[in-house]
Amino acid sequence: MDPYPRPLKDLISALRRLPGIGEKTATRLALAILADKGDLSRCLVQALEAVRREIRLCPECFNLTDGDLCAVCADVSRDRSLICVVEEPSDVLSIESSNVYKGLYHVLHGLVSPLSGIGPNDIRLPELMERLKKYQDQVRELIVATNPSVDGEGTFHHICSLVERSGVAVVVSRIASGIPMGGELKYMDQVTIASALTYRRSTQC
């Protein structure tokens, strides 16, 4: 016999639809929401509704925003000669947290993935090319920061050939791939080590 009432079971099912949340975790979360004596449930409802109502995509770079332009595009101090191309909005946060990059972004919302049937027109690649043409006097470099996966590399090569064909004079670069800081050679896979060797830097001692 299942001793949980219907509304609680519905909440558990809804929570299970979140990524990485299984039956046990969903049950634990639902019971914690029920047991909360404060305003947790109301807070969650309000936050969910505000996100659905207010969050949209920046018309320039397709990052998330609740205004007209996103915080990065609206910031006049950013270097408009650089555009960093990323897969997802969370990648913008990762790069911002490094405090090293001061240019603009372009969020593709996916990668070209022939095996999953995702072509270049299914992600924000046409918009990237339009943006390049529109701002070709301004943009100097396109830094492709997709993950070093099969689809990430494929998307990079796709962008290279699109830029070449467009005739826009812009440098296309790729983020470095190698041993992460603090990592150890003995735990790295062959492809990473090969990449770290191939793309070694010459330094002057």
Added chain:
Amino acid sequence: MDPYPRPLKDLISALRRLPGIGEKTATRLALAILADKGDLSRCLVQALEAVRREIRLCPECFNLTDGDLCAVCADVSRDRSLICVVEEPSDVLSIESSNVYKGLYHVLHGLVSPLSGIGPNDIRLPELMERLKKYQDQVRELIVATNPSVDGEGTFHHICSLVERSGVAVVVSRIASGIPMGGELKYMDQVTIASALTYRRSTQC
């Protein structure tokens, strides 16, 4: 610079209030809710509101319910001579999943815990004693199934003395403590092994 708009940050903060959800998981969940093309967000809001509106405690056993009595108390086929005392509603689910117990429950919603300042009147112990008196012709045994922790054992002894003082003729029993099925002696702590030895069963070969 923080590239996330305010409503998204609010959702991340609300999700972080859930147990076991840190900054990274909350961000991942919030972005998944945003990226969802279906009705995930609406589903969650509806489920949260239904739970807040419809879930209450069963007036008999204080299990969760969306009706008058909970599913267990309302089931006429259950054995009304047994009451299993548990700490939380989730414990009811755990015991039900074993398919071995066919009696009723009493959910304490906490344990007597002198160190945390929780006394017997802060949990549903007075209601248990009232229930025992009201149904003393019916109830034969009280199975205390609180966890075998300091507070769980303390609550068990508290119930024993309350029953004794009340003069109600009911057997108070405690769930067995020992090596879990599939467990190994070498990984067990001393207290568990001591308990398994002390409460050994005699069998007839």
